[in-house]
Amino acid sequence: MNEDFINALYEIEKEKGISKDIIFEALESALISSYKKNFGSSQNVIVEMDKETGEATVYSIRDVVENVENEYLEISLDDAKKINDMYEIGDVARIEITPRDFGRIAAQTAKQVVIQRIKDAERDVIYDEFINRENEIITGMIQRISKNNVFIDLGKTEAILPPTEQIEGENYSQSDRLKLLILEVKKTTKGPQIILSRSHPDLVKRLFELEVPEISNGIVDIYSIAREAGSRTKIAVHSKDPNVDPLGACVGFKGSRVKAIVDELNGEKIDIVIWSNNIEEFIANSLSPSKVIKVEVLEKEKSALVVVPDYQLSLAIGKEGQNARLAAKLTNWKIDIKSESQYSEHILSENILSGDEDNIVKTVNIETILEEDNNNEEI
Template sequence: MDTAVNRPELLLVADAVAREKQIERDDVLEAMEQAIQKAGRAKYGHEKDIRATIDRKTGDVRLSRWTEIVETVENEETQIPVAISKKFAPEKEVGDFIVDPLPPIDFGRIAAQTAKQVIVQRVREYERSKQYNEFKDRVGEIINGVVKRTEYGNLMVDLGRAEALLRRDETIPRENLRNGDRVRAFIYDVREEQRGPQIFLSRTHPGFLAKLFAQEVPEIYDGIIEIKAVSRDPGSRAKMAVVSRDQSIDPVGACVGMRGSRVQAVVAELQGEKIDIIPWSPNVATFVVNALAPAEVSKVVMDEEAGRVEVVVPDSQLSLAIGRRGQNVRLASQLTRWDIDILTEAEESERRQEEFRRKTGLFVEALDVDDVIAGLLVAEGFETIEDLSMTPLDEIASIEGFDENVAAELQRRAEASLAKQAGELEEKRVALGVSDEVAAIEALSAKDLIALGEKGVKTLDDLADLAGDELVEIVGAEALTEEAANEIIMAARAHWFEGDGNAA
């Protein structure tokens, strides 16, 4: 028996909705099928597996009940045992479905209203999904829109087929955008949320400046010039590092353009933001010097472990290097991703002399030698008594003014000083009550043991109760990494588990 109802007008409605909402015709028809299914379940039972299909060519609507053939019935409304199914569907096996046609539904006012709500909801979901799929791959692009309205200082921007959010802190300071204004912005995030896809725009993102230059400079768009890094103080100043893959093309000149035409176009879009374009270099020291332009740099000292760079500038260049409110050095630090400390030549000289005096005093006191010998040792690069005791004798003897006898005597005194220091530290450790079990942990130095004792950490249990970051804080980050601290703590906890194996 054919229970199909011919409804060609459904196809016309689906076509109209698909065109208006710019979604697929099949998606609209699926929404209609779900609406008819919901009405069918309301009539025949919500527990039953009622399904509806709309013929894509004729508009015929068919409603049917689906029953799964199973070995053991768990739901009588949707399942049937295989033994019974064999009586009237012997060809079907476990896992197949028995499909029973149902008479068409005469939609009443309530059912029609429910069906309409389902269709509207499903169409909205398809529309949102289409928007998300369209924009999720456009993160990192510049897009044009029109300011539609303002909500708590944030701007809602109409992108044509979607709305985007331009938050107040993502707009350039002192920029006054009103309803109806056209705006260009950078898509920095697209999220699929409960209320639909959320598109987030920015005019302060470093990527916005980079994309603006890609639009203005063909060499960047073509990949001949690469933008390696950007740092911005939005609306005030920015720095951009560029490098050319073609040695015949000057990357800075190409970005500036004839009489500054290219860079001025970007500056105008960014409300007068000054832009320093600098050549990128794989050499960190050179890159840091370039990044601090227009200030001149006399000397660069790098500490790779700490990720810091110490830059020495002439006294007259200090204010230029630091910049107004620290702007120049801050942008240079963001650009290079190194912490930059600025010193004048006078400050650096004074500090170097103070460091020399401190190290000299250390050798004078520990080795009982005069300032001349101590100064020679410091000048040769010796920084601690340990350095001197571990250096080969002939290397010490090769220092101008020294011989083998002097070298041997200096090493003897260094070893005696270290032994005396170790004895004093051991006495202090015992006096503080730090146990021998804690002292037996090789990774902890004598100074570390004193620091622990002063904080009341005296037994293995005290040490085992600490967290890794607490141990680092006690002994100092320069003496211990958090990974090493965790290993020490696990070693201290080992005695807690000694009995477990025996118990097993």
């Protein structure tokens, strides 16, 4: 090793941010292993490197004793004094034992250590960069697909989109560009592992932040999101400024903003609803696009009975119960949906069970009066 090597270390320190002292420590440790591998491992040795010239020197460390029992670990006082008159019994002697061709071994070892250190440093830089970006959105290109795992090229590194984080039914092809959520960043023996997601609800949140300036500026807040990836998402928003319509801001001119998000999610339906501090109103809004006639809430149980027009019952419940299920997730309330006729039957049966005959009579009388009024109008 020579001056060029030292200059190279300074360049590495400057470009990669790796301290040359760290590299020297790693080199000394590696050279000890190399020496023991090539020249015997019985001795206790240390390696010191000249930080100006890069020259490596090997020393055998032995205890100064009166009677030598292990020549690899001990040295007699007479022999020790031949090296240095100052040695006494109990001292630790340093004896230079640098082999002739150790420079070649040192050069090979140095190359391997420096390469490894550069790799480690680059991995650390990537980890430090992405660990602070968890839950952010990123654009990547599909590099390859293996065993249902999609590997995404992020430029500096490769990330993985596992099957559990993929959108069901979404097709992935090499070279496709996607927007993804950085779900988790982990340190592994092979470097940082970056887990991405296309199915997490926060992906929709980040997409709205990108498309809607009022959200990124903090004027409009996203209260909650309920998502069944690839099928439908409900998002509840509200405005801090009474002059800003949160629904209009999210939809955009002629639906341009929400359309951009729907296109990115390959046609996933998105319902934007207005959040309200009034839970009855919020629950009614959450069942959009269905109309709601009445909402009865039980605060302690966090459950609500919702009454909808007969002809909109199936719309309120949704295909396979999806609309009701997403509304429950969005509001975090248990929601029971009934049509007007079902609700009337429900009230009637409750009155019968409770024995409130007067209430039944009143109901009948009201209906009779209404019928009579209608008849009189017709006459």
